[in-house]
Amino acid sequence: MATTRTRAKSNGKLAYTVPGLDPSDSAKVVAILQQRLNALNDLALTLKHVHWNVVGPNFIAVHTMLDPQVDGVRLMVDELAERIATLGASPCGTPGALVAARTWDDYRLVREDAIAHMGALDVVYQGIITDHRAAIEATDEPDPVTQDLLIKQSGELELYHWFVRAHIETPSGALVTSGSKTETAGAGRARVSR
Ligand SMILES: [Fe+2]
Numbered sequence: 301m302a303t304t305r306t307r308a309k310s311n312g313k314l315a316y317t318v319p320g321l322d323p324s325d326s327a328k329v330v331a332i333l334q335q336r337l338n339a340l341n342d343l344a345l346t347l348k349h350v351h352w353n354v355v356g357p358n359f360i361a362v363h364t365m366l367d368p369q370v371d372g373v374r375l376m377v378d379e380l381a382e383r384i385a386t387l388g389a390s391p392c393g394t395p396g397a398l399v400a401a402r403t404w405d406d407y408r409l410v411r412e413d414a415i416a417h418m419g420a421l422d423v424v425y426q427g428i429i430t431d432h433r434a435a436i437e438a439t440d441e442p443d444p445v446t447q448d449l450l451i452k453q454s455g456e457l458e459l460y461h462w463f464v465r466a467h468i469e470t471p472s473g474a475l476v477t478s479g480s481k482t483e484t485a486g487a488g489r490a491r492v493s494r
Pocket of ligand 1: 351
């Protein structure tokens with residue numbers, strides 16, 4: 301007999317939170333943290349997907365560059381989830397809930413030239429880092445402790461983004477993917493530049 305599975309949802313009701321933080325502010329911070337958790341869980345999976353699917357002359361450089369990024373992003377996911385729990389809420393890490401809550405498309409490239417993947421990942425990191433910075437702004441007043449965590453993570457994410465961008469940067473300092481709004485466009489411009 302088929303079993304019915306219900307999708308896990310983050311519990312927004314807080315029975316308690318950290319001392320000195322208003323429970324309604326805490327609930328707002330939890331919602332922000334849950335979206336960052338979803339985004340970085342998605343990023344960790346996407347980076348592994350690229351690690352497996354790069355081909356071409358830059359294979360080994362990109363393949364070996366990505367695993368430390370996966371490890372670093374997974375640690376960030378753990379920090380976000382445990383901050384949610386510390387605030388008295390329940391972090392949600394199931395795949396179904398992630399897909400239901402996300403506002404972005406699945407990564408589209410599969411087996412592809414390493415430089416095309418770098419063009420697509422440039423666009424992915426732009427979205428992640430822009431949203432992390434928005435979360436920094438949004439947590440400034442209610443919870444500087446959460447904001448501090450997001451600031452530290454943003455610094456690491458920006459470093460990883462530079463590693464990606466260095467593959468698609470010209471000697472004059474321009475990005476060959478400049479102006480790309482989608483992963484497909486970024487990949488296309490990076491591919492043509494070679
Ligand atoms: Fe591997």
